[in-house]
Amino acid sequence: VAKVGRYVKMTAREGMRDELAAALLRAADGLAGTPGCELYVINASPTDPSAVWVTEIWASQATVDASLAAIDREDIATVLALLAAPPERIDTLPLGGKGLAL
Amino acid sequence: VAKVGRYVKMTAREGMRDELAAALLRAADGLAGTPGCELYVINASPTDPSAVWVTEIWASQATVDASLAAIDREDIATVLALLAAPPERIDTLPLGGKGLAL
Numbered sequence: 649v650a651k652v653g654r655y656v657k658m659t660a661r662e663g664m665r666d667e668l669a670a671a672l673l674r675a676a677d678g679l680a681g682t683p684g685c686e687l688y689v690i691n692a693s694p695t696d697p698s699a700v701w702v703t704e705i706w707a708s709q710a711t712v713d714a715s716l717a718a719i720d721r722e723d724i725a726t727v728l729a730l731l732a733a734p735p736e737r738i739d740t741l742p743l744g745g746k747g748l749a750l
Numbered sequence: 751v752a753k754v755g756r757y758v759k760m761t762a763r764e765g766m767r768d769e770l771a772a773a774l775l776r777a778a779d780g781l782a783g784t785p786g787c788e789l790y791v792i793n794a795s796p797t798d799p800s801a802v803w804v805t806e807i808w809a810s811q812a813t814v815d816a817s818l819a820a821i822d823r824e825d826i827a828t829v830l831a832l833l834a835a836p837p838e839r840i841d842t843l844p845l846g847g848k849g850l851a852l
Contacts, residue, residue, distance in 0.1 A: 653793050653805065655757050655840070669845055676847035687789070687849035689807070691755050691842035701842045703755065703805060705791070705849070738757070740793035740803045743771055745778035747789035747807070 651686070651748075652706040653740035660698045661732045668730040669700050675723040682718055684711025686749045698732065705742055707749070753788070753850075754814050755842035756806040763834045767794070770832040771802050777825040784820055786813025788851045800834065807844055809851070 660668040672690045679685045684707035693699035706712045742748055762770040774792045781787045786809035795801035808814045844850055 653791070653803075655803075655805075673846050679848050685848060687847075689755070689847040689850050690845045692845055694841050694843055701755075701757075701840070702847075703757075703807075703842070703844075705805075738803070739796050740805070741796055742805075743792045743794055744775050745789075745791040745804075746781050746787060748791050 649708045649710075651742040652704075652709050652712050653742045654702070654704040655738040655740070656702040656704065657736040657738075658700045658702065658727070658731055659696075659733045659736075660700065660730055662698070664730045665692070665698050665700065668727065671723065671726045671730060672700060672702060675719065675727065678718075678720050678723060679715070682711075682715050684708060685715060705748065751810045751812075753844040754806075754808040754811050755844045756804070756808075757840040757842070758804040758806065759838040759840075760802045760804065760829070760833055761798075761835045762800045762802065762832055764800070766832045767800050767802060770829065773825065773828045773832060774802060774804060777821060777829065780820075780822050780825060781817070784813075784817050786810060787817060807850065 687705035689703040691701040778790045789807035791805040793803040
């Protein structure tokens, strides 16, 4: 089964970057026990003061799909309300390397 | 100390994507014991058949700098010879989340 990787760029409304990062960190806490969620790291951007990047690795597409039902609705609503634009996503296919679960 | 994150896009010369991925996986093996290298995952792109993404997380900028001296020169030369263009890099500042070393 192929793993699923994603880099998701979220652009916050003016002055709301820290609130957006905090909301995403709370969402990450909610994924602590989610099967198949191998990496869900929240990052600031050193070059774009309104951007937050989320680095994700999942065990399979099926676990990504299943997680959508598990994520707290309120967390999603909070994140969406803080966005200035739709998220931009770069999809990746993790092949191997250091720090990847087998 | 701030962690350092990077998404590095490498574009292979025509037909050389798999060779590029293999060379980067070998470089990742060489980082197994490198202090501060917390994540070094090699990914194919599902949308660009010539692209390989490397997802990196390091404990600090100092560990990134120190690693440059540790990486095998031959691995670097092999990777560079397979590239059709200079690598493109997106820098990130990891804040927290699931799967990040403390």
